[in-house]
Amino acid sequence: MSMIVSFLVVTRSSIAYSRFMESRSHLATVMKSCRELIQYAVTFTRYDTTETTTKWRYSLARKTIVLLRSVVSVLEFETTGEHVWKNKVLDKREKRALTDAVGEDNFRSPMILAMFLRTTIASNVEFMDEPLHVSRELRLYSFVSEFVTGYHGLTKLIDTQFPFPLAQMTATFVFIWVYSLPAVLYNDDIAIPSLILIVFFITYGKLCFTL
Numbered sequence: 001m002s003m004i005v006s007f008l009v010v011t012r013s014s015i016a017y018s019r020f021m022e023s024r025s026h027l028a029t030v031m032k033s034c035r036e037l038i039q040y041a042v043t044f045t046r047y048d049t050t051e052t053t054t055k056w057r058y059s060l061a062r063k064t065i066v067l068l069r070s071v072v073s074v075l076e077f078e079t080t081g082e083h084v085w086k087n088k089v090l091d092k093r094e095k096r097a098l099t100d101a102v103g104e105d106n107f108r109s110p111m112i113l114a115m116f117l118r119t120t121i122a123s124n125v126e127f128m129d130e131p132l133h134v135s136r137e138l139r140l141y142s143f144v145s146e147f148v149t150g151y152h153g154l155t156k157l158i159d160t161q162f163p164f165p166l167a168q169m170t171a172t173f174v175f176i177w178v179y180s181l182p183a184v185l186y187n188d189d190i191a192i193p194s195l196i197l198i199v200f201f202i203t204y205g206k207l208c209f210t211l
Contacts (some may be wrong), residue, residue: 023157029150034068037143041121044136048128056127060120066090067113071151074106075158084109107155111148118144 038061045053066089073084077162084090084097084106092118102108127133132140 019157023154023169026150026153026157026209027092030147030154031068033143033147033150034064036210037140038064038145040143040205044132045128048130050129052127056120056124058118063113063120064119066094067110067117067147070110070113071154075108075154079103107158110151114151115146130207 019089041057041060045057062189069087069089070084073087074082076082083104085095090098094113097116098109098112101112118141121144122138131137
């Protein structure tokens with residue numbers, strides 16, 4: 001029984017750790033793509049100091065921040081219960097667009113904001129005297145695509161719950177093991193208060209582990 005419990009506990013811990021590291025990798029991809037997008041945009045237009053280009057850079061940076069904040073809102077929704085379109089970072093036009101396009105579907109909100117960001121990149125021809133070269137413009141688009149890839153990885157982990165058969169099997173075997181443990185330890189040279197304390201902590205750890 002102890003070997004079976006150990007196998008199930010180690011397996012579940014390994015799966016949980018793998019999911020944690022995968023989610024951390026996707027989140028790092030999302031944040032890295034946002035930073036790289038702004039840095040490349042500033043580098044490509046560093047010699048253009050006109051007012052319209054400055055306005056375009058500001059709009060690009062703001063929409064990038066809004067997009068990143070929307071992802072954080074999606075990840076925190078189960079804890080805070082706050083929809084993306086209620087975030088104070090968004091302006092009235094963006095809130096109205098989100099409510100009209102996705103309603104209360106938080107998972108689709110960042111995709112709409114990503115489309116707005118791509119539109120802002122494409123609008124450089126309207127704000128700059130010398131529009132971005134097509135290769136540089138495609139480079140900026142690639143960061144948005146990288147962002148979307150990382151975001152889809154995060155939503156995949158959110159939608160894919162821990163396998164129920166494995167969770168149920170682990171909880172059942174751990175419960176049987178804890179229930180039968182006092183009968184085994186009672187014959188050992190151990191005081192009753194210590195035995196009760198051990199069983200309590202094992203039961204408490206089992207409940208926290210299986211929730």
